[in-house]
Amino acid sequence: LRDKYLTAISAASDESGLEELRLQAVGKKGEVSLKMRELGKMTPDERQVAGPKLNALKDEINSALAAKKEALADAALDARLAEEWLDVTLPGRTRGKGTVHPISQVTEEISAIFADLGFSVAEGPQIENDWYNFDALNIPPHHPARQEFDTFYMHRDADDERAPHVLRTHTSPVQIRAMEKTGAPIRVIAPGRVYRSDYDQTHTPMFHQIEGMAIGKDISMANLKWVLEEFFAAFFGIEGIKTRFRASHFPFTEPSAEVDIQCSWVDGQLRIGEGDGWMEVLGSGMMHPKVLQAGGVDPEEYQGFAFGMGIDRLAMLKYGIPDLRAFFDSDLRWLRHYGFNP
Ligand code: PHE
Helix, strand or coil: CHHHHHHHHHHCCCHHHHHHHHHHHHCCCCHHHHHHHHHHHCCHHHHHHHHHHHHHHHHHHHHHHHHHHHHHHHHHHHHHHHHCCCCCCCCCCCCCCCCECHHHHHHHHHHHHHHHCCCEECCCCCEEEHHHHCHHHCCCCCCHHHHHCCCCECCCCCCCCCCCEEECCCCCHHHHHHHHHHCCCEEEEEEEEEECCCCECCECCEEEEEEEEEEECCCCHHHHHHHHHHHHHHHHCCCCCCEEEEEEEECCEEEEEEEEEEEEEECCEEEECCCCEEEEEEEEEEECHHHHHHCCCCCCCCEEEEEEEEHHHHHHHHHCCCCHHHHHCCCHHHHHHHCECC
């Protein structure tokens, strides 16, 4: 019995064959187990001789099984290693990792600052019906301001009865949509893409604006100034940065102001928040009563301020990016240089 099993075990070629041998020998109904059961029928003298022998045999078989099992596992591992060999001297394959585009980064930064000031985010469509883009903002048909915008008009057949659509030329139509949606009082910003037919170092046909609007029972120009100064201080990280409000004109605000921030040029380098130069950064004003009305807000009861600024412009100023067009070239070297780690 001993020779039979020890030979078979050493010849076993896989784990399932080994398990079969285990059952045959020392399993419940295995040959060795059956012999052990017969011990009961033996005389004490016989048992004293046969018992220890059988126990020793059982131990021997069990340890042979365990040793063989380990040997088989080692062999299996060796085989796998031989097959899945790995050349550790091979150079690794690099995986391209993207960066956050400066526009996305700056939009996030701006939104976070205005969130702290109690503004939530509103949205509107980029293909806008011309009522929202113009009429509701007090720019009737034939108003000269329509020309100034270099508007992209959507193609229409001559017999198309629908209202004309445009690629929105500014984020101001979101003022109307937000008023319609929430009514007053309200405090929102609206970041997004806008379009104008224009192209040079500082103009691209698609760019980004962020609109701001606050309507309440006693909102004034002073609130506008405070909010904008808080914003610029936080955005540029410059406590007490000076702003200058210049009288201007927009059909949708009255009075209107263009806002400049303090800056200077030192050795051909722009320094924000220093010196006595000025850089124009946004348009703003008190919302025109007709605009409030168009949004369903009663101008007798409420006033509001609104402003609109170019996100791309702010990104260029904050991060020293020289050419606006590069924002939209998708040049990986540029993106790696100016992009942000996620
Ligand atoms: N919509 C204006 C523009 O695109 C900016 C603006 C927004 C001015 C809100 C006043 C109030 O130039």
